[in-house]
Amino acid sequence: MNNWWKKAVIYQIYPRSFKDSNDDGIGDINGIIEKLTYLEKLGVDGIWLSPIYQSPMVDNGYDISDYYKIDPLFGTMADFEALIEKAKQLNIRVIMDLVVNHTSDQHLWFKESKKSKNNPRRDFYIWRDQPIGEFKNWTYDSSTQQYYFHLFSPQQPDLNWENEEVRKEIHKMMNFWLAKGISGFRLDVIDLIGKKPEQEITVNGPKLHDYLKEMNLATFGKKDYLTVGEAWSSSPELAKLYSGPNRHELSMVFGFWHLLTSAGNGDKWKKLPLNVPKLKEAMTAWQKLTPNEAWNSLFLGNHDLPRIVSFWGDEGTYREKSAKAFAILFHLMRGTSFIYQGEELGMTNFPFENLSAINDVESHEYFTDRKKEGQSEEEIIKVLREMSRDNARTPMQWTSDEKAGFTKGKAWLSINPNTKIINADQAVSDSNSVFYTYQKLIKLRHQENWLIEGDFELLESADEIFAYLRKTTTRTFLVVANLSNSSQRFESSFVKKNEIISNDSFPDLLTDIEI
Missing domain, CATH: 3.20.20.80 (Glycosidases)
Structure with a gap:
């Protein structure tokens, strides 16, 4: 594949x-x-x-x-x-x-499940005589006098994956x-x-x-x-x-x-x-x-x-x-x-x-x-x-x-x-x-294959700067982002060869550089 x-x-x-x-x-x-x-x-x-x-x-x-x-x-x-x-x-x-x-409580499986404790779809959902753990995750059904389990709203009963x-x-x-x-x-x-x-x-x-x-x-x-x-x-x-x-x-x-x-x-x-x-x-x-x-x-x-x-x-x-x-x-x-x-x-x-x-x-x-x-x-x-x-x-x-x-x-x-x-x-x-x-x-x-294959290396920088390298055996790319609304200083010894993409902002805000 x-x-x-x-x-x-x-x-x-x-x-x-x-x-x-x-x-x-x-x-x-x-x-x-x-x-x-x-x-x-x-x-x-x-x-x-x-x-x-x-x-x-x-x-x-x-x-x-x-x-x-x-x-x-x-x-x-x-x-x-x-x-x-x-x-x-x-x-x-x-x-x-x-x-x-x-599923929804309007799903046919749940409608069948609610009908009786002996219904073939009963165990498609999780039913118990008493709530276990968080009460908010259980809703009482008066027709069969049991509670069903739901991690989300009562209209979203959980399926029983053990079945x-x-x-x-x-x-x-x-x-x-x-x-x-x-x-x-x-x-x-x-x-x-x-x-x-x-x-x-x-x-x-x-x-x-x-x-x-x-x-x-x-x-x-x-x-x-x-x-x-x-x-x-x-x-x-x-x-x-x-x-x-x-x-x-x-x-x-x-x-x-x-x-x-x-x-x-x-x-x-x-x-x-x-x-x-x-x-x-x-x-x-x-x-x-x-x-x-x-x-x-x-x-x-x-x-x-x-x-x-x-x-x-x-x-x-x-x-x-x-x-x-x-x-x-x-x-x-x-x-x-x-x-x-x-x-x-x-x-x-x-x-x-x-x-x-x-x-x-x-x-x-x-x-x-x-x-x-x-x-x-x-x-x-x-x-x-x-x-x-x-x-x-x-x-x-x-x-x-x-x-x-x-x-x-x-x-x-x-x-x-x-x-x-x-x-x-x-x-x-x-x-x-x-x-x-x-x-x-x-x-x-x-x-660019380096985006898929290249390694990632975080660089030391000021707190508000997020800088990293993407590296292959033959090529290295530098990504620098200033995630604040003020100028930040970023220093490195890298030599810029080619700017690939930037956000057209301040020169030091964000550039990707092949080095």
């Missing part, structure tokens, strides 16, 4: 916010088809679609009620097949998001989608499927890797598919188990150490300022993994995270420069690059003023919990303005008009008013925009 995904750049699409083709205010599959030429211009190799399966949308599709159907909000199976075909014509692969830790029939059904379903011509899966919260509630183990259960090996053998292991597992609990050592080339599990995992450097006491709601020394330490730990040990993923954002420019960068004076700086810093490391929609435009967080503007179920739960603790609405909204998942879910900004070229109807979520100045039309027409920095980075990843 040639592992095409090592050189690939994958663009994540949040379908309901990408492009609305029928003016109902919700993005859809035909809207994605309409914008494939934009993605071809950007140069990406694949698109990862957040869930488009049938769902009651309690968690915007991460609560699946039928794994085999496309939700009518997004279109039809014929639309999806057309997307695969048209993307293929443009050399763009399609990756599907898949949630197998839990072999569950695993067989999941494998069958995955093969159904692979047969449609997709190129792999992003596996949601995959580190949770090995849970053992009796032992109060929710992550990295004892059989987790057995389940993944079995899945690999039964489904995607047959061909060179891309598989990436979302695993907030992962570490470089655990990554070796998930993605060691001889382990036959996944291609890679999403490791979140870099983002957790801004989580106070591990709590993302307690946001800390960017700590560059800690960021360097976190990224270096992952970059030290050799390709023979594990493969990395490189990402700055996704549908669950704030916009990187707002989170760590500068929304104001240095918005474009900070967007470019983070892009260059991250996407010249070793690993497969992932870009979240709008990241290539330098899109920012939304200026939420009240809860009514927020759709996200997690944000509403946070608001309710903090209110019970006595916090003021003003304090809570301030946190949500920084950290709500809806910051990443506001509609894609295509044009400068009031509805951002996203829809002609009423958008399902408020459109950021800064679409007047931050939009794809403007970016594509400006050769110095963030868009073209991403385009150039993507071309480099396709053309």
Whole structure:
């Protein structure tokens, strides 16, 4: 297998916010088809679609009620097949998001499971006479007088992966989608499927890797598919188990150490300022993994995270420069690059003023919990303005008009008013925009083997400077980024041969140099 995904750049699409083709205010599959030429211009190799399966949308599709159907909000199976075909014509692969830790409570399996203790589907889920551990993770069902387990909302009951029939059904379903011509899966919260509630183990259960090996053998292991597992609990050592080339599990995992450097006491709601020394330490730990040990993923954002420019960068004076700086810093490391929609435009967080503007179920739960603790609405909204998942879910900004070229109807979520100045039309027409920095980075990843094969070496520098080398036996490349809003001094004995890419800022702010 040639592992095409090592050189690939994958663009994540949040379908309901990408492009609305029928003016109902919700993005859809035909809207994605309409914008494939934009993605071809950007140069990406694949698109990862957040869930488009049938769902009651309690968690915007991460609560699946039928794994085999496309939700009518997004279109039809014929639309999806057309997307695969048209993307293929443009050399763009399609990756599907898949949630197998839990289903919707509207899934037929759960409806059957609830009917009686003797139902053949009863053990597809986790039922007990009494809650074990955190009471909030159990919901009482009066019809059978037992509790069922759920790590997320009560409308998202967890599947019982210890049941072999569950695993067989999941494998069958995955093969159904692979047969449609997709190129792999992003596996949601995959580190949770090995849970053992009796032992109060929710992550990295004892059989987790057995389940993944079995899945690999039964489904995607047959061909060179891309598989990436979302695993907030992962570490470089655990990554070796998930993605060691001889382990036959996944291609890679999403490791979140870099983002957790801004989580106070591990709590993302307690946001800390960017700590560059800690960021360097976190990224270096992952970059030290050799390709023979594990493969990395490189990402700055996704549908669950704030916009990187707002989170760590500068929304104001240095918005474009900070967007470019983070892009260059991250996407010249070793690993497969992932870009979240709008990241290539330098899109920012939304200026939420009240809860009514927020759709996200997690944000509403946070608001309710903090209110019970006595916090003021003003304090809570301030946190949500920084950290709500809806910051990443506001509609894609295509044009400068009031509805951002996203829809002609009423958008399902408020459109950021800064679409007047931050939009794809403007970016594509400006050769110095963030868009073209991403385009150039993507071309480099396709053309330069050192990005895949080169070693990583962190360099000593001032706290606010992140500097590293990428080295092969014959070539050395220097990457230097100033992650502050003031001048910083960086000294070295290297002799500059050729500048490859910069953010067109101060001469000493960010340059990549072959030396």
